[in-house]
Amino acid sequence: MSSASLNPEASVAADSGHQPLRFYVPEPKCRPGSAPDFSGIQLPTEVLPRPPVDASQDQLHAYAYGLIRVLGDDHKIIDEWNPQLDANVLRKGLRSMLLTRIYDQRMLRAQRTGKTSFYMQCTGEEAIAVAQAMALEPDDMCFPSYRQQGLLIAREWPLVDMMCQVYNNSEDRMKGRQLPVFYSAKKAGFFSISGNLGTQFVQAVGWAMASAYKGDTRLAAAWVGDGTTAEADFHYALTFAAVYRVPVLLNVVNNQWAISSFQGIAGGEVTTFAARAVGYGLPGLRVDGNDFLAVYAATKWAIARARAGMGATVIELYTYRAAAHSSSDDPSGYRPEGEGALWPLGDPIERLKQHLIAIGEWSQEQHDALTSELTEEVKSAGKEAESFGTLGSKGTSPSTMFDDVYKELPQHLRRQRQQLGY
């Protein structure tokens, strides 16, 4: 600090003989306008075997720093973690991922044309929600962030229902009350999305403990982003999960960005997000999040471990947010154009597709046909949803705004409703 401050406390100690102290501010490697550069990303070469599900936590440290992969660079299988899935299952995964992407594309276009005011895509991250939904039982409870629409799609929740929420129309399950994409689908085991980041992590822990207390068999799984690991709720969840050996899956989707802050701001430069688990005494698995098979296999391992009474696993899903944070965001202000195309772990849909082709279970023609089929499916769902209205056209009546504040309508709200003329 050069010039004098108005505050006397801002003074520094008289000559102490020590060097002045310092701190460090992380900076992203690439800027807008510069060439994308992922050379700093070192993919571990060592292949770690699938450990027994009851391995003790201290034998698992390496998994927090490695990277579990099944689909190698040549689209061939690296056998250690191969979940040995039937081709039909793989094709179902491919279908759900592709459907998620096409759905996102259509809804973003709908936002651009004023049919909704806000949208969030999960482009490049489809393998995570889809493979995890498929690894979980259909009635396991999901506590997602706003970027796991793939869970609903893999659970075959109707697209029309999702669209009506985004369009905020007369069929909107949330009655016009919640921001687009903040879905809530109780029957799909999909908990309401939170505005404040990370709150679902601790809630999932509590849900899973209650499930165990009731003698139930349903697990809970929760998702946060890399940026959200900086919130206290993330750390509270890990503490509880470790202390009580809670049957819960704690997933960190490291897509390299938190709005405009690169993952170094969340502490990703100094260690991995999976390694957060180590200090809490939990296993941490770092997984190639763009590898459908690896995500599936790691999730199955964590599920088996939870079912064996060994408690929670933290899974870091290493991926890249290929699209903008949301429809309100413009990434050209903070990262180079075209970074996504150079992401060293590729695109999840393309990788699974190429693998299926490599094993003779899929072809480009089939893929094109599927793409057309799903495009039609999304289009016709879109038409149906739009028949119930789009943003502001056919919404819920204001009279309903006083419902669900409490179970029973209190006097003052009844009066306020009457004042509105209802």
Place this chain on the structure above:
Amino acid sequence: MSAVIDTAAKPEVITFTEAFSRALHDAMEMDPAVITLGEDIGDEEGGGIFKVTKGLSTKFGTDRVKTTPISEQAIVGAAIGASLAGMRPIAEIMLMNFITVPMDQIVNHAAKLRFMSGGQTHVPITIRTRTGAGAGTGGQHSDMLEAWFAHVAGMKVVVPSTPADAYGLLLGCIFDNDPCLFIEDQLTRTQTGPVPVKGEIIKLGKAHIAREGTDVSVIGYGRPVRDAMVLAEKLAAEGISVEVVDLRTVSPLDTETVLKSVAKTGRAVVIHEAPRSFGCGAEIAARIQESLYSELKAPVLRVASRDVTVPFSRVLEAAYLYQASGIEAAIRQTLEKRAAR
């Protein structure tokens, strides 16, 4: 780089966003102890999601203008710590609903440290945050929670109603020696007003008579004051003389200015955006009737939003939100009350 810091061009008006931005810039220029921290605020990150901090990290360096991890409790806690070492930190909480996260640091520490240390320490931090319904951001991104903080001894709460006030009051917060919460309205951030005088601080704790009048006092802060000013002009054409009292600082409340105005007009309409029940309006109305009961020509009325969560849908949100027409109706009602007597 940032247009807002360009003082060579002298526009006639500036937006709220420019006013916030200039205040931050000028405060940092005035005092090297002024630092700022918050999510996505640096130029590396594009200068903040609302661009208020654009240009600051480039000009003053990232050690003074820091993008932080998403840790609101640490943003406020670290600001408190830095203030103890002599800094004047400005902590940005991206949106007011996220301020529920650092409540412990604010309520139990920032607000109370002066008192509980026997006056040995003080916490000259400013928490800037942004909120407001009407922008279609839903109930977890638009709450007005000012009453919570006004209820805590030791906190100052400031809500500007013009860009010039925004500039002067933000400087007022930054150079105040107590913890201040400065609330920016997300709906009106592109609206304009006259340019403030560079470096001119508006002292906290003083209300401002935004318009003089004789028939009824309309008392509020922030966006509704802008509505009241428009209404006052309209009603003047009908011969109704409205006095508009802009509190500027919600807490500590300038009771004296409020009472003086209401003593003169004999009628009061208290307005705020936050839901009606247990809002700041109740406190203001209570202070008026406690002191001026016998002089009042009509009951003190409140205009506020409904007691429900801010809904997302435009139609519902409009039904939730206080309306200018509601303020007008309340003004007329207080005047009728007199006629009826």
